[in-house]
Amino acid sequence: MKLVLFGSSLVSAYWNGAATYYRGICKAMHARGHHVVFVEPDLYDRQSHRDLVEDPPYADVRVCKGWGDLARELERARGADLVAKCSGVGGWDMELASAVLELRTIPHPRRFLGCRRATHPGPGLR
Secondary structure, three states: OEEEEEOOOOOOOOOOOOHHHHHHHHHHHHHOOOEEEEEEEOOOOOHHHOOOOOOOOOOEEEEEOOHHHHHHHHHHHHHOOEEEEOOOOOOOHHHHHHHHHHHOOOOOHHHHHOOOOOOOOOOOOO
16 A cells, blocks of 8 residues: 655754654555555754654655645645645645545545555554
8 A cells, every 4th residue: 555644854853842753653564565655844954953864765755835735735635545644744734634635535535545445453462
């Protein structure tokens, strides 16, 4: 599956306590064979305070300079199996939330949500 996440930052924990959570989620999803794209706005000087010097191998990181870049990434996300806006992105939160919800108006909402009928519960779900 292709997963597109809009969040505060995957590459910088500067003013961003969620970075470690994002990294764990993205790394785990990648390990399970999913293609992960993480879209983050260039805000709060985070890019000059990166604690990951290189982009991680488990996610395609796309840094956006403004709303125009974010809007282009939203359009690119249309073909993804799952699109999510993480809470507290730090800029354009309402616009992103509305735009991601609009993507839900595709013909197959189960595909958008990444839902598949499980034949058995997965580990930890018993």
